[in-house]
Amino acid sequence: MTAASPAGGTNAELFERACRVIPGGVNSPVRAFRSVGGTPYFVARAEGAHTEDVEGRCYVDLVQSYGAIIAGHAHPRITEAVQRAVADGSSFGAPTEREVLLAEAIAERVPSCEKVRMVSSGTEATMAAIRLARGATGRSRVVKFSGNYHGHSDALLAESGSGVALLDADEAGSVPGSVGVPSSAVADTTVVPYNQVPTLDDTVACVIVEPVAANMGLVAPADGLLAGLRAECDRVGALLVLDEVITGFRLARGGAQGHYGVRPDLTCFGKVIGGGLNVGAFGGRADVMDHLAPLGRVYQAGTLSGNPLATAAGLAALSLLDDDAYLTLAATGARLATGLQHAFDEAGLVARASAVGPLVGLYFGDHVPVDYADARRTDEAAYAAFFHAMLDRGVALAPGAYEIAFPGLAHDGGVVDQIVETAAESAQTLTPG
Numbered sequence: 001m002t003a004a005s006p007a008g009g010t011n012a013e014l015f016e017r018a019c020r021v022i023p024g025g026v027n028s029p030v031r032a033f034r035s036v037g038g039t040p041y042f043v044a045r046a047e048g049a050h051t052e053d054v055e056g057r058c059y060v061d062l063v064q065s066y067g068a069i070i071a072g073h074a075h076p077r078i079t080e081a082v083q084r085a086v087a088d089g090s091s092f093g094a095p096t097e098r099e100v101l102l103a104e105a106i107a108e109r110v111p112s113c114e115k116v117r118m119v120s121s122g123t124e125a126t127m128a129a130i131r132l133a134r135g136a137t138g139r140s141r142v143v144k145f146s147g148n149y150h151g152h153s154d155a156l157l158a159e160s161g162s163g164v165a166l167l168d169a170d171e172a173g174s175v176p177g178s179v180g181v182p183s184s185a186v187a188d189t190t191v192v193p194y195n196q197v198p199t200l201d202d203t204v205a206c207v208i209v210e211p212v213a214a215n216m217g218l219v220a221p222a223d224g225l226l227a228g229l230r231a232e233c234d235r236v237g238a239l240l241v242l243d244e245v246i247t248g249f250r251l252a253r254g255g256a257q258g259h260y261g262v263r264p265d266l267t268c269f270g271k272v273i274g275g276g277l278n279v280g281a282f283g284g285r286a287d288v289m290d291h292l293a294p295l296g297r298v299y300q301a302g303t304l305s306g307n308p309l310a311t312a313a314g315l316a317a318l319s320l321l322d323d324d325a326y327l328t329l330a331a332t333g334a335r336l337a338t339g340l341q342h343a344f345d346e347a348g349l350v351a352r353a354s355a356v357g358p359l360v361g362l363y364f365g366d367h368v369p370v371d372y373a374d375a376r377r378t379d380e381a382a383y384a385a386f387f388h389a390m391l392d393r394g395v396a397l398a399p400g401a402y403e404i405a406f407p408g409l410a411h412d413g414g415v416v417d418q419i420v421e422t423a424a425e426s427a428q429t430l431t432p433g
């Protein structure tokens with residue numbers, strides 16, 4: 001990257017100003033560093049695997065916009081596609097060709113998505129998918145898994161992972177994870193433990209699941225979980241909704257459903273599919289999707305849905321993700337997790353690094369967790385200490401113990417080795433002697 005432009009303020013100065021006009025100084029809670037302590041860095045620019053803050057400090061970035069970036073920051077192909085698109089107008093409120101191309105590209109990679117609708121965030125995708133599941137089945141109950149995060153719509157904010165896990169709401173069951181969500185909004189939400197197939201009944205409209213849980217640290221699906229959910233949904237006529245907002249187009253070309261060989265009725269996307277712009281999408285069985293207005297009576301709409309910049313970025317991102325890219329991503333995830341584990345072991349630090357394809361999770365405990373109760377036993381204070389040791393040495397992890405690391409195509413072998421060396425030094429600082 002080139003040298004920093006004249007600073008408009010230090011991180012601390014900007015954060016102080018931000019806190020005066022933005023609640024907590026941030027537009028999404030985890031960014032505020034509350035659970036790790038300290039002052040967030042303000043990003044001025046980013047390129048490839050690196051971000052640079054307003055003070056000119058450079059970080060190897062494992063946040064990668066929480067998974068929205070897969071080919072590295074400011075990838076020239078994506079930048080160029082967006083620049084070209086914006087010159088032709090940034091929103092019309094009328095259909096455009098690229099919406100068709102992107103829907104076709106999704107359907108081609110993920111065959112369960114016979115039809116697709118674009119929205120503007122992952123939250124919107126899951127919110128619309130459960131409305132659709134309820135509308136199509138005429139049933140109300142939604143089953144979700146403890147520690148899975150599906151964005152911040154009311155009905156899904158019960159025992160959620162990600163930043164919600166940091167709020168200290170310890171009650172179990174259908175209890176809202178946030179003040180302001182009336183209990184009536186989650187009255188039809190049943191929360192069950194991850195990695196067990198629940199017994200359903202014919203009141204269930206859908207089961208929504210992260211096929212690889214990536215918002216309570218990283219928790220891989222147990223053998224047979226997804227096939228078991230498919231069978232149980234079929235038994236009672238419920239729909240299976242996979243939340244592939246993280247795994248979609250990242251774990252494999254066909255997402256987790258391609259990787260594990262399960263065919264859901266509906267799938268939610270976000271993050272990668274927007275190439276770093278504001279996008280979500282949901283798709284699935286044509287007969288179910290056709291319940292959406294204007295064909296059916298399930299209402300769903302959006303002023304900026306299928307936005308021309310977002311579809312340009314999404315198409316450009318997908319064009320970079322060939323078979324070689326997925327091999328590289330998986331190798332990078334394995335190399336990073338193995339290297340981190342070695343660094344922890346050498347330092348005598350009780351911590352686990354695990355990978356599922358390119359998704360990498362850290363757990364400060366003696367085993368890789370299998371569900372939320374387990375994941376919550378991670379030592380949050382140890383995570384915070386490790387986070388700061390890494391950040392001081394120029395490697396940025398997410399500032400929350402329940403987030404994962406997102407190495408991407410810009411994290412080449414040299415970058416991964418640098419992260420691992422930094423982790424080795426950082427781990428040493430956390431252990432006595």
Ligand SMILES: *Cc1c(COP(=O)(O)O)cnc(C)c1O
Pocket residue numbers: 120121122123124126149150151152210215243244245246270271280
């Ligand atoms: C990030 C995330 C969402 C929400 O997406 P937003 O774009 O942040 O609204 C939903 N589901 C999963 C699995 C996610 O990781």
